[in-house]
Amino acid sequence: MGSLFKxxxxxxxxxxxxxxxNVASALDTVFEQFPLDVRGKSVLVKPNILGPYPPERHVNTSPAVVEAVVKRLVSAGGKVTVSDNPGVLGYGAIEESARVSGILDASMGTFSNMATEVKLVKLPGKNIEVNVSREALESDVLVSLPKFKTHLLTGLTGAIKNSFGFVVGGEKTMLHRRFPGMRVFSEMLVNIYRLKVPDIVIMDGIVGMQGNGPTGKSLYPVGKILASDNGVALDAVMAHMMGMKPHKNAMLDYANQQGLGEIDVSRIDISGDATVLDNFHLPILMKSGMISTRLINPFFPRRDHPVFEVDKESCTACGRCGDLCPGGAITSGGKPPGYDYSKCVSCYCCMELCPMQAITLRDGFLARIHRRFWK
Incomplete structure (x- = not known):
């Protein structure tokens, strides 16, 4: 689909x-186009494990994809480790997430918690240090396995966002507090990504997620495996297929500005059908962003500050939302949890990490206008 300058x-x-x-068959094509020399090398396979969600919810990378990739790399002589560090509390919770998701078994004995050994590093372009997985930084080969999903805060989750798992422990909470808001948080994610750029990205797009991801209930049968040796270009193609304009996504735009990858799909060599998906639903806050706010802001300064709704039947009062809230905005332990919106940093972690998917986002002012007149 076009080419770059000579x-x-x-x-x-x-x-x-x-x-x-037929994941194995798809991988034949992937590694034919993007051959990797892994013999005798340490290979870190980084799936997207968001929490203890079973495979049929399609929140995490499918265990079928993880297993096929592990088999391929092991047979090629790689010293493979499958590892992640989801935003849950404690080592036991991380292993439980891997077990429930099916990724523990799919790893064929190679799974580990990447937060076991850490290294303090300075983020590129930022006057801030953060603890990052030493295993991720020092692996010879990095294979990223993100999921084809939307994301309320960043618009989409993919190769760039998958690298946020390198950040360990409570550091994720600190970064949400330190970088509140879509643009600054998106730029921080790109700076995490560039600490260790993947050698290859293989995206599970067989069953994708639309709407208010990354843990929503609205699935979409995309029926694709996406792959590239450039994660930014791959994310741009995913955004295009979702119906987004990549250059209007803060995360992709900043990555492109930093020279990390092309986001103009007309300048990317796309092999296969990357047609825009029919009736694919974007996150609520992206819909509201389609409407000019210049005249509305003075009258509704908090027009799209998130307001959450909790399904009382699904909520088990586990307290995870309160424990993991970066702003300390949630009083947990009751049904439903209580919110102090003056402390909310709009990170959507409560939605993202609720194991019962009991928390949903109420439409904001502009999203309701968009749905009323454009849908």
Whole structure:
């Protein structure tokens, strides 16, 4: 789909028809186009494990994809470790997330908690230090396995966002407090990503997630495996397929400005069908962003500050939302939890990490206008 200026390397993204029964066949194409020399090398496979969600919810990378990738890399002589550090409390919770998601078994004995050994590093371009997984930084080869999903805060989750798992322990909470808001948080994510850029990205797009991801209940049968040796270009193609304009996404735009990848899909060599998906639903806050706010802001300064609704039947009063809230805005232990919106930093962690998916976002003012007149 077009090319860059003469002499520049053109990013290539594969979009392969696939099902969970023929992942191995799709990987034949991936590694033919993007060969990796892994023999005798340490290989970190980084799936997207958000929490203890079973495979049928399609919140995490499918265990079918993880297992097929592990088998391929082990057979090629790689010293494989499958590892992640989801935003849950304690080592036991991390292993439980891997077990429930099916990724523990799919790892074939190679799973580990990447937060076991850490290294304090300074974020590129930021006067801040953060504890990052030493295993991630020092692996010879990094294979990223993100999921084709939307995200309320950043618009989408993919290769760039998947690297947030490198940040360990309570550091994620600190970063949410330190970088509140979509743009500054998106830029921080890019700076985490560039600490260790993946050698290859293989995205589980067989069953995607639309609407208010990344733990929503609205699934979409995309039927694709996406792959590239440039995660930014791959994320741009995913955004395009979702119906977004990549250059209007703060995370992708900043990554492109930093020289990390092409986001103009006309300048990316796309092999396969990357047609915009029919009737794919974007997150609520992206819909509201389609409407000019210049005249509305003075009268509704908090027009799209999130307001959450809790399904009392689904809520088990586990307290996780309160324990993990970066702003300390949630009083947990009751049904439903209580919110102090003056402390809310709009990170959506409560929605993202609720194991029962009991927390949803109420439409904001502009989102309701958009739905009324444009849908």
């Amino acid at each position: 002499g520049a390397r053109v990013s290539k993204v594969l979009v392969i028809d696939a099902s969970y029964k």
